[in-house]
Amino acid sequence: MSGDRAMDIVYYGLILLLPLGALAARRIPIGQTLRMALIWIGIFGAAFLVIAQRDRLASLWSREAMPDGIMRIPVAEDGHFYATVRINGVERRMLIDSGATTTALSEATARAAGLDLNESPFGSLIETANGRVTASHVTIAELTIGPIRLRDIGADVSPNFGDQDIIGMNVLKRLRSWRVERGLLVLNATP
Template identity: 55%
Template sequence: MNERGADLLLYGILLILPLAALVARRPPLGQTVKMVLAWIGIFGLALVVASQWHRVGNITAMLSDQQVSGTDTRIRMAGDGHFWADVEINGVRRRMLIDSGATTTALSVGTATAAGLDPEESPFATVVNTANGAVTARTATARRVVIGSVTATDLGIVTSAAFGDTDVIGMNFLSRLESWSVERRTLILTPRTV
């Protein structure tokens, strides 16, 4: 059975379940027809949304917490009180915490691997002081890190399993900017002009 056939079978089963429950209750015919039409409408709408999901990305980009305005990139403060940026590292997209208290950009092992970084680039491990104490990490260099309108090349990073799934943009990225500031719960990143 091909993939489309399997999808149709799944949708059929999902439609049969509420219809079977409806028949078991034995409501009057008029009410049954209304409920059947309602369920068909619900499943039809769900099918349309699922088939057009790729277009939803364009809408969510417009509603994003991160916007480019002129040459500046503006990031609204998240509900948790932090600034989270949509970042591209060597072509790999991640949501990263911007932390002005972090000296160096820190990546999880998963992100570093996905971005093609070689943590063995440096023959020696380094000790990084984090909010949770000292951690042994490896260093590498990201060829290209992009946040909105800002691009940093050859950016040093540290990576460690101790970071878990958290990826952090540190001061080594922010120090490459012309300026960065916070105005009314919005972080504004202004790239350095050449």
């Protein structure tokens, strides 16, 4: 057990002593004292759970888009940020990756969104985390993330991307700002 964990246990034990001491000073019968003690333990246990899980609970009400052009996205269990994005009206769950230069789409997503895979006559050779791949360049007419609506977004499409669609810096830099605070990615597109 770490020193911080031991101090937490001591701290919560001392917190419980306060109501128990008050009950003992009033000389209430032992049965009633035990019942009240269990109620207090339940109250403190519930408060402890709420405080310990406050980041998860905050994500429940902050997940939805705000009407003022701000989108708050909670961090996923794997430590990444994923957003529900509409590409020309087609909904997809996309990874938001500030390390990616451009937006990358799977062939399935590009086809579902009606993108022209022959828009550019020449494929591009691009560097990815998994090495160099050949990709086709396409233009997304409309991309929306909650209340944020962007037009004419460039993207790369390749079968080597697999099924994971990625929002890259070419989208993030078109926003007014973006930041990470307390486990939330905040996208701001207000004028």
